[in-house]
Amino acid sequence: MTLHVLPVTGLPEIDADSDLPALIAKAGSYQDGDILVVTSKIVSKAEGRVLRAADREAAIDAETVRLIARRGPIRIVENRNGLVMAAAGVDASNTAPGTVLLLPEDPDASARALRARLQQLTGVRLAVVVTDTFGRPWRNGLTDVAIGAAGLPALEDHRGRTDSHGNELAMTVTATADELAAAADLVKGKATGTPVAVVRGLGHLVTAEDGEGGRALVRPAADDMFRLGTSEAIRQAVTLRRTIRAFTPEPVDPGAVRRAVAAAVTAPAPHHTTPWRFVLLESAEVRTRLLDAMLAAWQRDLRELDGWDDALIARRTARGDVLRDAPYLVVPCLVMDGSHDYPDARRAAAEREMFTVAIGAAVQNLLVTLAGEGYGTAWVSSTMFCRDTVRAALDLPAGWDPMGAVAVGRPAEPPRDRPARGAEAFIEVR
Structure with a gap:
C-alpha cells in the first residue's frame, strides 16, 4: 500500500463570507477515496466563530463546562463538546489582533456539511477530518488530533483479532482519525498558511455513511482515570x-x-x-x-x-x-x-x-x-x-x-x- 499526504495550497484568507467548500474544491485535485484533513481554524472562520475579545480569559470561561486542572495562568478544561484541552480551544493565533477564535460549535456537524458539499462539487467519494492542536498527558510537544469527522470510522477496534504471534488482542482500539490528523499536519505545518491536506491511499476507510464522527474519540467520564488534575x-x-x-x-x-x-x-x-x-x-x-x-x-x-x-x-x-x-x-x-x-x-x-x-x-x-x-x-x-x-x-x-x-x-x-x-x-x- 502506498500512502501520500499532500498539501492543498493557494487558499485565500477565510472569513464568514467565504464559501469554504468551493474554495477547497477549486484549490486541489481530488480522487475517489481521498481523506481531506482540515484545520478547525478555517472552519471556525467560515462559520463566524471569530470573537472580538480584549479579555481571552472571559472567552475561555464562556466555552468551559468544567475545570480539569490549573497551574498558574494555564487551564486545562472540558469544553462544550466534551473535549479536554488547554484554554477550551480559544485561540489568539492566526486571527486578527483584538480577536480570538473559538472552535466550531459542532465539529462533527461541520465535517458532515463540508463533506456533503465537497462530494457534490468534486463528484468523488471523500471523507473529512476536522482537526485542532492538543497537548498530551505525559508527553512534551503538541500534535494535531481529530475533533470532528465524517465518512470514516474515527476508531478501529482490534479487540478479538490476533497479532502475528497468535495472541488475541484484548485492549487495542486505534484512534484512526487522530493518526490521520497528525500525519496531515506534517505537510500543513503551523505557520505556513496551509490549512488543508489530502491523505491518499486509504480509500478502504472511506464509508458511504458519515459515521459517528469525532465524538467517538471522547472517553466517557466513567472510563477516564485521569479526569482531574x-x-x-x-x-x-x-x-x-x-x-x-x-x-x-x-x-x-x-x-x-x-x-x-x-x-x-x-x-x-x-x-x-x-x-x-x-x-x-x-x-x-x-x-x-x-x-x-x-x-x-x-x-x-x-x-x-x-x-x-x-x-x-x-x-x-x-x-x-x-x-x-x-x-x-x-x-x-x-x-x-x-x-x-x-x-x-x-x-x-x-x-x-x-x-x-x-x-x-x-x-x-x-x-x-x-x-x-x-x-x-x-x-x-x-x-x-x-x-x-x-x-x-x-x-x-x-x-x-x-x-x-x-x-x-x-x-x-x-x-x-x-x-x-x-x-x-x-x-x-x-
Whole structure:
C-alpha cells in the first residue's frame, strides 16, 4: 500500500463570507477515496466563530463546562463538546489582533456539511477530518488530533483479532482519525498558511455513511482515570466525601483500603510519632462478633446507667445498623507511644488532645482517599463508648484505644444534594 499526504495550497484568507467548500474544491485535485484533513481554524472562520475579545480569559470561561486542572495562568478544561484541552480551544493565533477564535460549535456537524458539499462539487467519494492542536498527558510537544469527522470510522477496534504471534488482542482500539490528523499536519505545518491536506491511499476507510464522527474519540467520564488534575482531584474527593448509610453487597477491594491507610499515615503527628493503628475487619465472622458484643454492651449501659426502656434502646442502637450492613469495617485506634509524661493534669490532657487531633487527621485522609477510590464511608463513634468490649472482641493490646469505626462499601444510591458550604461563616480574621 502506498500512502501520500499532500498539501492543498493557494487558499485565500477565510472569513464568514467565504464559501469554504468551493474554495477547497477549486484549490486541489481530488480522487475517489481521498481523506481531506482540515484545520478547525478555517472552519471556525467560515462559520463566524471569530470573537472580538480584549479579555481571552472571559472567552475561555464562556466555552468551559468544567475545570480539569490549573497551574498558574494555564487551564486545562472540558469544553462544550466534551473535549479536554488547554484554554477550551480559544485561540489568539492566526486571527486578527483584538480577536480570538473559538472552535466550531459542532465539529462533527461541520465535517458532515463540508463533506456533503465537497462530494457534490468534486463528484468523488471523500471523507473529512476536522482537526485542532492538543497537548498530551505525559508527553512534551503538541500534535494535531481529530475533533470532528465524517465518512470514516474515527476508531478501529482490534479487540478479538490476533497479532502475528497468535495472541488475541484484548485492549487495542486505534484512534484512526487522530493518526490521520497528525500525519496531515506534517505537510500543513503551523505557520505556513496551509490549512488543508489530502491523505491518499486509504480509500478502504472511506464509508458511504458519515459515521459517528469525532465524538467517538471522547472517553466517557466513567472510563477516564485521569479526569482531574492533582489539586482538583483532591478538592473533589474532599467534596465527595459524604456519610453513606446504605451500601451495595459488592465486596470491597482490600488493596484500595490499604492504599487509603497508606494515605492516612501521612497525617501530621506530635513528637515525630506514629500514633495510629488501623484494624481491618475483612472477615464477616469477626465483624458480626464485634457488633454483637458492642450491641450487648450498649444495651446494658443504656438500661443500667441511663434507665432507658427496651423501645428507646432499640431506636438508639438501630443507628449502628450502618456498620452491620457494610461489607467492610475499619477500626482506627489511637496509641500514645512516644507521648510525654506530665505530672500535672492540664498538660497531660493537652498531650492527649494533640494525639487525638493526629488520629482525626489520619481518619480524614482515610475517608478522602476511599472517596477517591469510589467507595462510600460512614465514620461512627460507637466503639469509643465501649473500648474494653472492642479490645476484647478483636484481641487488641491494652494501649490501643478504638476511635470509632468506619463502614466502607459502594454506595447503594447517590448522596442527596446539599447546599455548598462556604468558608466565611467559619472564619475570624484578627
